[in-house]
Amino acid sequence: MPKRRILPYVLLGLINNKGSLSGYQISQEFKNEIGEFWHASHSQIYPELARMKDDGWVDDEDDGKSTYYLVTDKGLKVLRSWMAEPLKDNEESFSLKLYFIRDEHDPLMKTLIEQELQINRDKYSHLEDRLKTVFVDDEQIRNNFGHYLILTRAIERERNHISWLEDKL
Amino acid sequence: MPKRRILPYVLLGLINNKGSLSGYQISQEFKNEIGEFWHASHSQIYPELARMKDDGWVDDEDDGKSTYYLVTDKGLKVLRSWMAEPLKDNEESFSLKLYFIRDEHDPLMKTLIEQELQINRDKYSHLEDRLKTVFVDDEQIRNNFGHYLILTRAIERERNHISWLEDKL
DNA sequence: CAGGACATGTAAACCGTTACATGATTAA
DNA sequence: TTAATCATGTAACGGTTTACATGTCCTG
Known part of the structure; x- marks a missing residue:
């Protein structure tokens, strides 16, 4: 089995946590707690966001200065479905998924x-x-x-x- | 700065810990505790051992079945010098280096x-x-x-x- | 005698980092 | 006004994994 790419899910989770984020803001997020579990450089983030937009996982809004991304309904389903997948052996996935839970009472x-x-x-x-x-x-x-x-x-x-x-x- | 290659040091440390190891035995070692901190597949191990032999870090002994590698004096100096380098931020290096300390009283x-x-x-x-x-x-x-x-x-x-x-x- | 473990090797694909580029805005 | 930060993009490089290959030895 090919090594599972989780960058898109991380981006979805981050954007979903904050409501909307620009590529630059995402790259800054990795300096915070999320950076303990995952990191991506801007050269990965921008193309990935473009791909996610192509796939209809996110929408973008440009205010002239930055392009902000928002998670679509489809994107939210993709994110939730990844979060509901059984955990593999690595602790990072647990921490990441936990990080993406916003609601205290999420089952x-x-x-x-x-x-x-x-x-x-x-x-x-x-x-x-x-x-x-x-x-x-x-x-x-x-x-x-x-x-x-x-x-x-x-x-x-x-x-x-x-x-x-x-x-x- | 390019990302630091630590595979050769890990191989040196493993061989040094056990006295001598074959490529296959090294690949099996990664199933044990060392695997918590580092992993390498056989397709990386064999070429790396060949390079290390070229560099005079290890010698090899073939018993007809397997090729066993031993750390040379030069290799031991390389290993010790890596181990004495100041730790960076990541915990893996600490665990790896600690793992490679055999003597209870090593300063x-x-x-x-x-x-x-x-x-x-x-x-x-x-x-x-x-x-x-x-x-x-x-x-x-x-x-x-x-x-x-x-x-x-x-x-x-x-x-x-x-x-x-x-x-x- | 067949299937699994032992044993080694190379090529292709993948993913991520570093480097190269460019330009706008803001604070000292 | 100049250095730092904001902001985005692409190309080259490097390390790791997966897949492809091959052959031996041992055990049930």
Whole structure:
């Protein structure tokens, strides 16, 4: 399977979050929190917006200074359908999709958190197994100390993430 | 500046950790913990190993079945020099470099943790500032609930990471 | 003896960054 | 008035993935 292009969904989500945005404004958005999970340079953004307009996902309004884009009904459907797709293994998708939820009571939120919880519980138990099988004795730890550290760190990170997710449910 | 190629350093670090590895074994390694931070497919690994051999970073030994690679003195210097470079903003480099530290008492460990701590304290205070400026009232939170969640989650993640780093020092 | 794992290699496609360009507006 | 920011666009380059290829070895 080809690597899933998610840039168009990110753009849809950003525009939808703010109501309307210009290409330049989108490029500025990536300096904020969204930039923790995704980034795109202006040379990607402008052509992508043009393609999205061709596909009828967005409309544009030009005020003479900038071209502002708005999500169409079709675009909103595309966005929601992407957001409703089951999460894959990567945490970025979870964060991105969560970021694009505006309404406190959107039912998608619970689904997302439950999916992420499942993924992370599996990962957690996998990491614990690895710790037990790879580091059977102290010598293993002493001779691969960095590996030991990042593994225990990963376990602690998962634990922290899981308890946050449980708390939000 | 061109995007820094770190694949050769990752290969050096992996081979150095295990003593010797074949291309195939390296591709399998990415299924383990290292895969959390970096991945490469075999179509990248084999040509890269050939280049590294040309550059004298590794030697190879063929047992008829597989070609095993070993880090040369020159390769070890290259690896250590990369590991000693100041960390940039991304956590992957920290994890990778830590992973490549075998000896519990390697002085590089303290330096790495201190650098990572500095980076994360800065990030933490930046995120706290963002929270204060973006979410000034409850209405902001209600209307951008996903954004609010991922921001508070990011803050909690940093807090957890920072206290782990402090603990290890 | 067939299917899966081992083992290595190259070519094409894809996606993203950097660099190259241009011009308007605004603040020092 | 000049440097920075706003604003948009395209071309070249580079790194990674996917697909195409091939052959061996081992296990059920």
